[in-house]
Each structure stands twice: as C-alpha cells, then as structure tokens.
Amino acid sequence: LLYSPLDLEPQVLLPLLSGIFGASSLILSLTTKVQIPRQTESKIKMPGSTLAKAVLSGGLGGSLVAWIPGVSPSVASIAARLGSPGTAEEFLVSIAGVNSANALFSLVALYVIDRPRSGAAAAIQQLLTLDQNIMAQMMIMAVIVVLASYLATIAAAQLAARSISSLNYPRLCIIVLVFLLAMTYAFTGLFGLFIFFLSTIVGLIAPVAGIHRIHAMGVLMLPLIVMYI
Template identity: 35%
Template sequence: MIGAWEVILYTFIGVSLGTVTGLIPGIHVNTMIPFFYILNPSFETCIVIVALMVTHTFLDFIPSTLLGIPDETTALTVLPTHRMLFEGRGLEAIKLTAVGSLGSMLVSFLIFYPVYIVMPKIYNFLDPRMGYFLILISAVLILTEKGIKIIYSLFVYFLSGILGYIILNSHILPEDQKLFPVFTGLFGLSVLFFSLKNRSSFPVQPLDFKLLIPRIDILKSVIKGSLAGMFVAFFPGLGNAQATVLVQIIKLKKRIHDNRAFITACSGVNTSNAIFSLLALYTIKKPRSGAIIAIQKIMEIDRGTLLI
C-alpha cells in the first residue's frame, strides 16, 4: 500500500489531467485512458483516473458554455448556460456549475455510507425487472414533451433503438471498435458541422457575477443533482442527460432563477455520477463508464482501496 504523500501526488496528477480534459473541447476522460494502459496500469494509475474523472466534471461546463455557442435565434431552445451567456451572465453560469459540483461532492460524501447499504438491495430487487424499469423511465422522459413533440420523441426513441441494434449486430468492425465511429458521427462531426454553419458572438461578460438565486434553491438543486447522479451510477441505460431531464421534471415553481437551479443540478449530476460509479463497481460489480471499466481491468476494488 502506498503512503499518504504518494496518494496526494497521484491525486494532484489526476487533477492536473482533469483540468486539461475539462478545459479543452473534444478531449474527454476516456481519451486519456489508453495512455494509462501503456504507461503504468497500477493502483497509482487508478488514483489518477478517479481524480481526473471528478475534476473533469467541475470544468467541462466552461468550454461548453463559452465555446459551444448557438446562433442567437436558437439560444432559447438550447442549454440554459447559453441563454445566460447571451444575457451577459455567462460567468455566473460557470460559477453555478462550480457550486453545483462542489455541493454535490459534499452531499455525495455525506450519503455515501447509506447508499453503500441501501442501493445494492434496491438494484438486486430491480435487476430481474430492469427492462420494465427502463421502459418506465423512457416513457416518463417522452411524456415530458408536449403535443406533436411526443410523436417526434417516439420516432427518435425507436430510431435510436434500431441504430443500436444494427450497430451491435453488425460484423463490419471488431467488437471493441463498433461504437467509436458511431460516437464520432453523433457527437463529434455533428458538432463541428453545426459550428461551421453558425457563426455567432456573445456580449461582453461583466465581472460582477453575483449568484441571482436563493441559497435554499441552490441546496435543493444540489441535493436533486446528487440523487440523480447516484441513480445513473447504479442503473444501466441511464446517462447524465436522462438524469438531467428527470431533475428538470422535479422543478421549482416558475421563477426567474429556474435556469440557475437547473444548471446547478446538472453539474451536480455529473459529479455525483463520477463518485458513485466507483461505489457501484465495488458493490454490484457493474462499471458504468469508460474510466470505471479501466479501473476494473487494472485492479480488484476492495473496501480499503475504495476509501482511498
């Protein structure tokens, strides 16, 4: 077992790498994983991966807010951070994400032991019924839309299912390479094409970015984000995007700071998911992200390593 100073050193390395992946668009946590296999797959590497993964969730909203900017005519239909950016409150939005991530990390630590006791039992109960559970979640997500958008949502839902079936049952590429071109097309090239088509600018962002949201609403958003991220970490088929929509359903009365509460909850989901995905690996032996899969392949998680 390594000493305390070594843990701090490798944590610092992970934080530094997480800062890089969080601030540079297009670089994700999973992008760094292959290098760890090449350099030194060890317990120390796992410390770096965990620190990298959590740090990334604190910072990845910065480039998405400042660089992933839509056209002014579509700003109201995209992320609330972009709306605030066009209102001159982009720095406040970034501060909200930091508050949400930090608050979620603290809440996650507070509920870590109760989750360790309870969630495996809930998962074991739902596991034989997981298909029905995911269908229920899908129905809830689709019904959050209104009118004709429900039909559009159903169409996209079945279309994505067909795409997944075709990809997973194709033999064009090896098993471990099937998803890479799909994700590149869905999340990489599409964003590049959209950015090339839309040339937009945003107003000057004043340095006065006081949080225009009551503290009680920040607390509520942090708790909701933490709980949503916890469920994402334990259950298959659910991602941060789905959890974010579910968080949006349980929202406050319509007020001017609804967007701010939503942003806080979103960042909380990401950080909570990163923390509890490690607990899910230990308790139910199910990795839910590329980073956690890497840790699983490098070493066996026991209670001592989990606490470190």
C-alpha cells in the same frame, strides 16, 4: 417524420442517445446476469503526485472539449488516460476533473464565441444574454455548486452503498428500459421508436466487438464536421 402523440417537442437525440448508451447497457446487463456485490466502505489512498496528475489531465481535457463541437466529456475522459491507464481511483479523479472543467469552460465558450457546447449552455443562451457581470456570478455559483455536490455525493454514496446490494437489479433494468421506451414514444412517436431500436443495436455492437462504446459518438461528430466544412 418525428411527431409527439402528446404534442411535445420532438427531440431526435432522445431515442438516438438513449438507445446507444442507455438501452444497450441495460440489455447487456440483463443477458449477463450482473450481481451487485455487497458494498464495504474503505479509504482511498493516492500519492500526491498521482492525484495531481489525474486532476490536471482531467481538467485539461475537460477545458479543451468545451470548445470543440460534437466532442463530449466522455471522450476527454478516455483521452486523458491514454498511455497511462492507472488505477480505478485515478480514473474516477480524472473523470471528476473532466466534468468540472467542462461545466466551467462551456460557460466561457458560450461567452467568448457565443456557441453553446453543452445542454446547460444552450439553456442559458435561451434564457439570458451573458455579459461580464453575469459571467462572473455564474462562475462563482458553479464553483460553489461543485463544492456542495462533492459533499452531497459522499453523503448520498454512503446511503446508497448500504441499500444497493439488496435491490433486484434485473427488475430495475427492466423498469428503466420500459421508461426509456415510454419516454421515446411520448416525445418522438413510432419513428422515434424505430431510431431507438437501431441505435440500441449499434450500442450492442461495441461491447460484442470489444471496442469502447464512446466511438459511437461519431453519430454526432461526423454530421457536425460535414456541416462546418
């Protein structure tokens, strides 16, 4: 049923995930009239033990979900903070640990079990066959990229913080929403727009019901579990 009016390769995950996690958040922001406060720069002070705990919990969670089909790093981020919500700074550190560890161990999972557990790993599998030498080179490159991205993020955040408060946030949300609709139609046609509409409704149910939107990942996990059973 999916077709692309532009003869592109249809991808059902595009309207599905864009609606659940993208369009629903944009619509919610428009209805609640979110205002971006003026940003001020401040230093984050965390005790060494707290920092180590956040890094270890995030790294462990990211390394585990890299092996499990259908489980995203977002699930690991939530699981890493269960029973210990902590501060916003701790949560950010644990998320960084989850994403970094997941990026590294998704390569390990691809090499060991020959199963891609992320989009990047799937692209690598299509481009080349991993051996020990290529694996070692890619791991080194991944560590270098993590360090470089850390420095780049800090520099980009300082620039963004000075300008983001002056943006017309509702207009930005509308532009992104229109872009998602156009991209969905370009890749999946009218039936893709129908999936996008339904998934957006599902994405809106979570905040209205007072639950985490991450539970909507069941749309991937349940079919995968049934398929492997």
